[in-house]
Amino acid sequence: MTTTTTELRHVGVLGLGTMGAGIAQVLAASGRDVTVLEQDGARIAAGRARLEASLDRDVARGRTTEAERAAVLERVWCTSSLVDLAPVDLVVESVSEDLAVKRAVLDRVAATVAPDVPIVTNTSALSVTELATGLPGPERFAGLHFFNPAPAMRTVEVVPGLRTTPELVERLVALVESLADKIAVVVKDRPGFLVNSLLLPYLNDVVQELDDDLATAEDIDVALQLGLGYRTGPLAMLDLIGLDVHLQATTALHAATADPRYAPPPLLRQMVADGRLGDKSGDGFRTHPSPAASPRPVSPHDRSPA
Amino acid sequence: MSTPTTGPDGLEGRDPRTVAVLGAGTMGSGIAVVMARALHRTILFDVDEANLQRGLDTVHGFFDKSVERGKLTAPLAAAAKASLVGTTDLADLAASDVVVEAVYEDLALKKELFGALDDLVPDTTLFHTNTSTLSVTGIASGSRLPERVVGTHYCNPAPLMKLVEVADGRHTASWARAATIDFLESLGKTTVVTKDRPGFIVNRFLIPWENSCIRALESGLGTKESIDAAVLGALGHPMGPFRLLDIVGMDIHQQVATRLYEQLRDPRFFPPPMVERMVAAGDLGRKTGRGFYDYDDTRLFGS
Ligand SMILES: NC(=O)c1ccc[n+]([C@@H]2O[C@H](COP(=O)([O-])OP(=O)(O)OC[C@H]3O[C@@H](n4cnc5c(N)ncnc54)[C@H](O)[C@@H]3O)[C@@H](O)[C@H]2O)c1
Ligand SMILES: NC(=O)c1ccc[n+]([C@@H]2O[C@H](COP(=O)([O-])OP(=O)(O)OC[C@H]3O[C@@H](n4cnc5c(N)ncnc54)[C@H](O)[C@@H]3O)[C@@H](O)[C@H]2O)c1
Numbered sequence: 001m002t003t004t005t006t007e008l009r010h011v012g013v014l015g016l017g018t019m020g021a022g023i024a025q026v027l028a029a030s031g032r033d034v035t036v037l038e039q040d041g042a043r044i045a046a047g048r049a050r051l052e053a054s055l056d057r058d059v060a061r062g063r064t065t066e067a068e069r070a071a072v073l074e075r076v077w078c079t080s081s082l083v084d085l086a087p088v089d090l091v092v093e094s095v096s097e098d099l100a101v102k103r104a105v106l107d108r109v110a111a112t113v114a115p116d117v118p119i120v121t122n123t124s125a126l127s128v129t130e131l132a133t134g135l136p137g138p139e140r141f142a143g144l145h146f147f148n149p150a151p152a153m154r155t156v157e158v159v160p161g162l163r164t165t166p167e168l169v170e171r172l173v174a175l176v177e178s179l180a181d182k183i184a185v186v187v188k189d190r191p192g193f194l195v196n197s198l199l200l201p202y203l204n205d206v207v208q209e210l211d212d213d214l215a216t217a218e219d220i221d222v223a224l225q226l227g228l229g230y231r232t233g234p235l236a237m238l239d240l241i242g243l244d245v246h247l248q249a250t251t252a253l254h255a256a257t258a259d260p261r262y263a264p265p266p267l268l269r270q271m272v273a274d275g276r277l278g279d280k281s282g283d284g285f286r287t288h289p290s291p292a293a294s295p296r297p298v299s300p301h302d303r304s305p306a
Numbered sequence: 307m308s309t310p311t312t313g314p315d316g317l318e319g320r321d322p323r324t325v326a327v328l329g330a331g332t333m334g335s336g337i338a339v340v341m342a343r344a345l346h347r348t349i350l351f352d353v354d355e356a357n358l359q360r361g362l363d364t365v366h367g368f369f370d371k372s373v374e375r376g377k378l379t380a381p382l383a384a385a386a387k388a389s390l391v392g393t394t395d396l397a398d399l400a401a402s403d404v405v406v407e408a409v410y411e412d413l414a415l416k417k418e419l420f421g422a423l424d425d426l427v428p429d430t431t432l433f434h435t436n437t438s439t440l441s442v443t444g445i446a447s448g449s450r451l452p453e454r455v456v457g458t459h460y461c462n463p464a465p466l467m468k469l470v471e472v473a474d475g476r477h478t479a480s481w482a483r484a485a486t487i488d489f490l491e492s493l494g495k496t497t498v499v500t501k502d503r504p505g506f507i508v509n510r511f512l513i514p515w516e517n518s519c520i521r522a523l524e525s526g527l528g529t530k531e532s533i534d535a536a537v538l539g540a541l542g543h544p545m546g547p548f549r550l551l552d553i554v555g556m557d558i559h560q561q562v563a564t565r566l567y568e569q570l571r572d573p574r575f576f577p578p579p580m581v582e583r584m585v586a587a588g589d590l591g592r593k594t595g596r597g598f599y600d601y602d603d604t605r606l607f608g609s
Contacts (some may be wrong), residue, residue, distance in 0.1 A: 229544035
């Protein structure tokens, strides 16, 4: 699994959330040293727990070994102090999806690392070019967009901004190809890049048709899984992504494009408002709380076997 | 209706019905395999003698291959073949318990067939239509008893794909739908229940999806290779959109998309201009050796 590399050997990752933890794992598994910047000790602890849980799953599934798990954890070093990023060869920004938050942390990081160190963003819905403006050296800035969960999903979008140098694009493609089982796809800096520009309208369409009673959530998923061979049906996929995460992304793309296909369907908004966020809240389109734990009244006749 | 006590692969405890399959083309021959494999008395009907023979050969070929691959025992294959007959005479369908219609996608033709069958078969016979893009209600209106007509949309290749989408027409009776679902499940199919709306579930989402991928290609968002690779690696699809279109065939995609667009008037269903160009150029996909990609052979599903 481990491939040793001399290129971009020491990577700084900003944010140890859902994506940051996955990206740190993938980079460390390629033999690189990873320094992660988080806001405070509590978030570092939460992020490391996520990283460990992900590695545990990989060990359980035979995707990695105990020894490799230990090596990965050893190569990921977490800090809440900016100066610790000074020696890195590459920065991967994966903090919360908020332009102001990203701008603030990118400004400080750009002033800390060497002026020729590439800085890439994992943003899903913001413009790479827009994030680059105002940074010293926008030509060293690009998008490097992983999918959730980062260790499992093969595609990584490499997104040049208007000023990104071709050399950096090449180096990022080579970086992705040095990661176990990943494929680099170079895409334009358009809202949603490539995959999300296709996926989000499709998911919205499914939610609207569900609300329009085309079929049950389960039957829609089963039809697309059996009919088209999809590994996951769209509604289970939304539960996995997080309904709030999808709502935020599609709202941002709608604002950026005024394309009605991105307009969040009413049912999606309602589910999020009701706290039904999918797997993480234990209640979504396909995930439901067990009847015993349900705050909603459930008649004994409605209970189906778990 | 049929209540077998074992799965579709067992011989014992069967409750064989008489099933007529109308149309011996791609879908009709596949559906005939499904019926004969479950040892229902299967009658394959076509107006065209040559097409009927080709369909019967396809069914027999399928069972021979299944035996070669160890998927079916020789006695079971022989029994399956023995339970299939072909005819070009509609009168031979008089004893049918279930009729599955898979003739050309033509409303008048399908209505007319159901109307003619009304006079031949008992009033309790179920009428199933495999239409992809026409309305179940419209087809059912050809029968004096529209309550017995149910949409049962199989996927191609029918013997291998487990999914059948079930859709009621406006006047479908609940007994007909329930009996249909029981029957399909006794065949080992997985049913989903949907509405009589253009495209049911699968085509309803597949067509706009494929169109949006074609538009992404047209607008330079990626190459066919990069879009296929990105979708494959990010979404858990078994193949990228352009590989799939090459298998489906651009002519078929154009036909289905256009028919759905005509009913829905939603631009997402309209095939982008590239589709018409590819069809005009004869670049239909694997079957012509060239579509989005080039192919050395024109077999549809490998060996
Ligand atoms: N979740 C997904 O499905 C997904 C997929 C692809 C890309 N993305 C993108 O990845 C990025 C991160 O998303 P996520 O889902 O991991 O979010 P998250 O909320 O799980 O994690 C974000 C982390 O960033 C930390 N953070 C915030 N400000 C910080 C700062 N100034 N310095 C250091 N750390 C800071 C937060 O404490 C948090 O732990 C976003 O840009 C998102 O759009 C998300
Ligand atoms: N091909 C697919 O992938 C697919 C998938 C699902 C559903 N369908 C639907 O299944 C139906 C059949 O499609 P196909 O691809 O098998 O078509 P096909 O062209 O392969 O076969 C149609 C057959 O019907 C016969 N036929 C025509 N008029 C007839 C009549 N009056 N009586 C009896 N037979 C007659 C023809 O001779 C031909 O053999 C269509 O409604 C289509 O929309 C097709």
